[in-house]
Amino acid sequence: MPSYLAVYEDTAPFFTYSGTWAAGSSRDDRSAERYSESSFMVTQSAGASFSFKFYGTEAGIFGSKRVGHGAYQGSLDGVPSPAASGSADPGQFKTSLFTGTAQKGFHNVTLTNMEARFLDVDFVSWMASVGRDDEPLIVNTRQDNDPGFAYNPPNAWTTGPSSVGSFSGANGHATSTIGASVTLTFKGVYRSPSLSSLISSHCTLGDAIAVYGPAGPDGASAYSVQLNRDPPSTHTSFKAFYRPRQLLYYGANLGAGTHTVTLKLDSIANQTQMLAIDYAEIYTTPSLGGSFDGAISSASNPGLIAGIAVLSILSLIALGFIAVLFFLYKKGRFNFAPPSSSKSEEGGVDWGESAYPTYLPTEHGVGYGQGAVNGGPENYALNSTTSPTSGRAMSASGHGPVSPAQGTAYTSSSSRVLSPQDDYSIQAAPSTSRSTNPSQPPVFPSSKRVLLAANQDSNPEEVVASPPPPAYMS
Numbered sequence: 193m194p195s196y197l198a199v200y201e202d203t204a205p206f207f208t209y210s211g212t213w214a215a216g217s218s219r220d221d222r223s224a225e226r227y228s229e230s231s232f233m234v235t236q237s238a239g240a241s242f243s244f245k246f247y248g249t250e251a252g253i254f255g256s257k258r259v260g261h262g263a264y265q266g267s268l269d270g271v272p273s274p275a276a277s278g279s280a281d282p283g284q285f286k287t288s289l290f291t292g293t294a295q296k297g298f299h300n301v302t303l304t305n306m307e308a309r310f311l312d313v314d315f316v317s318w319m320a321s322v323g324r325d326d327e328p329l330i331v332n333t334r335q336d337n338d339p340g341f342a343y344n345p346p347n348a349w350t351t352g353p354s355s356v357g358s359f360s361g362a363n364g365h366a367t368s369t370i371g372a373s374v375t376l377t378f379k380g381v382y383r384s385p386s387l388s389s390l391i392s393s394h395c396t397l398g399d400a401i402a403v404y405g406p407a408g409p410d411g412a413s414a415y416s417v418q419l420n421r422d423p424p425s426t427h428t429s430f431k432a433f434y435r436p437r438q439l440l441y442y443g444a445n446l447g448a449g450t451h452t453v454t455l456k457l458d459s460i461a462n463q464t465q466m467l468a469i470d471y472a473e474i475y476t477t478p479s480l481g482g483s484f485d486g487a488i489s490s491a492s493n494p495g496l497i498a499g500i501a502v503l504s505i506l507s508l509i510a511l512g513f514i515a516v517l518f519f520l521y522k523k524g525r526f527n528f529a530p531p532s533s534s535k536s537e538e539g540g541v542d543w544g545e546s547a548y549p550t551y552l553p554t555e556h557g558v559g560y561g562q563g564a565v566n567g568g569p570e571n572y573a574l575n576s577t578t579s580p581t582s583g584r585a586m587s588a589s590g591h592g593p594v595s596p597a598q599g600t601a602y603t604s605s606s607s608r609v610l611s612p613q614d615d616y617s618i619q620a621a622p623s624t625s626r627s628t629n630p631s632q633p634p635v636f637p638s639s640k641r642v643l644l645a646a647n648q649d650s651n652p653e654e655v656v657a658s659p660p661p662p663a664y665m666s
Contacts, residue, residue, distance in 0.1 A: 194329045194477060195249070198402075199317045202233045204439035205407050205415075205429040207316065209233060211240025211305075215432035216312060226285040227256070227314050231435070234312040235305055242313050243302040247400070247444035251301045251318035252291040255311070258283035262309025266290030267302045275306055286314055296321055298445070320444060322400055323477025330484055334472045336365045340377050341469070348372040354410060358436040359470045364405070366468035373456040376403070378474055379449075379481075400444035400475040401453060405468045408434030412467040414458040417441040420451055426458065430465065437470060444475075 200206070203215075216232040218224040224232070232255065233242070242253070253266065261278030266289065273290065290303055301318075305311040322329060334340055336359075343349040343365060353359075353366030365374065378401065403417075411429030417440070418424040429440065443453065457467040476483075 194323055194325060194327060195319050195321045196329055196475075197317055198246075198248075198320045198442075199315060200439045201229055201231060201315050201435070202313045203231055203407055203431055203433075203435045204316075205405075205411070205427045205431075206439040206442055207242065207244045208427070209235075209240075209242055211235060212237040213240060213242075217433070223256075223258075223283065223285070226283075227312075228254075228286060231433070232256070232312045232314045234310060236308060236310055238305055238308045240311070241302055241304040243300065244316065245298065245300050246318040246320070246442070247296075247298050248318050248320040249296050250291065250293045251299065251316070253289045253301065253303050253313060253316055254286055255289045255314045256283060256285045257287055257289075258310070260310050262305070262307030262311065264289065264306055264311050265304050266292065267304070268292030268294060269299050278309075278311055289313075320400060320475075322444070322475045322480070324479050327477045327479055330476050330478070332474045332476070332484060333360075334376065334378070334474065335361050335363065336469045336471060337363060341365070342375045342377070343367075344373050344375070345369075349374070353406075353466060353468045355406065355434065355436065358406070360404070360437060361471070364468055364470050366466040367457055368460060368463055368466045370457055370459065372467075373454055374469055375452050375454045376401075376472055377450060377452050378472075379451070399446050399451070399480065400442070401446070401451070402439060402473045402475075403441045403453065403455065404437050404470045404472065405429065405440045406434065406436045406470065407431040407438040410434075410464050410466060412457055412459070412465055413461050415440075415467050416456050416458050418454045418456075419443045419446070420453075424456075429467065430461075440469075 213233050213235045216224055216227065216234050218230065224230050251268070255278075257278045257280035259279065259281050261280070263275045263277055265275045266273045273292070276289070278289070290301075292299070292301060303311075303313065337351075348369035349365045349367045349372065351363065351365060353364050356362060356364050378399075401419075407429040408431050411431055413430050414426055414428055416424040416426050419441075425441075427440065429438070440455065441453065453472075455467065455469070460466070
């Protein structure tokens with residue numbers, strides 16, 4: 193099964209201190225910052241002991257060896273190891289005081305002070321195991337407001353304990369009512385109503401659980417923990433200094449089925465003391481039917497995995513079809529836009545898009561533009577004294593030529609096709625308006641014909657006129 197190293201500080205309420213112990217601090221010890229999290233428990237009483245229970249293969253107790261420390265002895269499952277000396281100069285910190293190894297299973301570890309000299313505990317670690325060795329470890333977190341928690345009686349619990357901002361998720365539950373309890377029900381697989389039908393009812397479980405909460409001066413003098421129907425164990429969360437997210441209880445090798453862990457407040461010294469719950473962690477593996485919250489392991493539901501695979505294949509096919517359509521669109525094989533008509537609605541003349549400049553007569557002179565005029569001949573501006581906004585007008589008074597490269601848009605309030613009876617004329621620009629570029633090619637091809645419009649009223653009829661030569665050629 194996968195092994196993981198569990199490490200917990202000396203302030204964890206899960207640990208048991210027997211005899212006289214005190215919390216170390218920088219006020220009494222200038223080397224306090226050299227301990228893990230600047231925290232340690234110390235005793236100077238012979239026979240004082242420190243103990244805990246774990247499931248795994250190896251455990252270790254760490255502390256310091258310094259001047260003034262005496263002999264101590266560690267034991268594993270009641271079998272003592274040879275006594276060791278805790279004296280060292282210079283001092284050693286975060287060093288191993290005792291290590292015990294054994295076969296995988298439940299074990300008890302005890303560290304005892306042999307002399308009326310100092311012995312301190314900094315932190316503890318053990319090698320825990322869950323599931324098989326060739327699979328990953330899954331850890332699911334249950335916040336205190338998870339539906340799996342049941343608080344009894346509900347009105348004895350508050351959701352606003354002191355220092356709740358230091359809790360995981362800034363939320364927690366606490367009670368100062370003697371006899372109030374909280375029960376967490378769980379399995380290796382998170383069984384929400386929408387997923388319960390997909391989970392095998394006979395999957396084998398073998399999980400571990402850790403429950404966390406704060407410890408400090410406002411902690412409970414005594415609380416008990418019962419896992420399933422095992423005998424309860426008693427602990428205390430009362431400590432000299434406040435520490436959030438401390439280990440309240442740890443259980444492992446739970447076996448198959450649904451499990452419950454119940455914490456109950458047994459005693460307090462005053463009404464400020466409370467038993468507070470922060471969150472729980474559940475350890476499992478895929479072979480035990482476990483999965484991360486909101487997910488189902490492949491071993492529990494192969495049909496769901498097959499469905500996801502089919503959906504993935506269909507999605508890839510759809511994406512490929514869209515890519516082909518986009519490629520054809522870029523190549524111009526088809527166009528989503530509707531075809532547009534180039535016919536003039538009024539005259540029915542197809543003006544198209546001309547690559548040649550268009551000659552437009554005005555009352556005061558000759559104008560040049562480039563490209564097709566929007567809408568056909570009805571947009572020609574006759575008898576207008578306004579210059580185009582996008583070009584320059586060439587007038588008979590010598591205001592200068594319009595550059596053929598500039599496009600011009602014209603508007604008119606009245607227009608029609610000239611008839612043979614209309615009196616119209618075309619004036620060429622004077623010599624002062626000649627182009628300054630003699631090498632410029634002719635503006636109009638000899639074969640280009642234009643339609644002219646006049647202001648006089650007459651019968652509509654198309655008249656063809658040839659444009660005059662450019663000014664610089666006259």
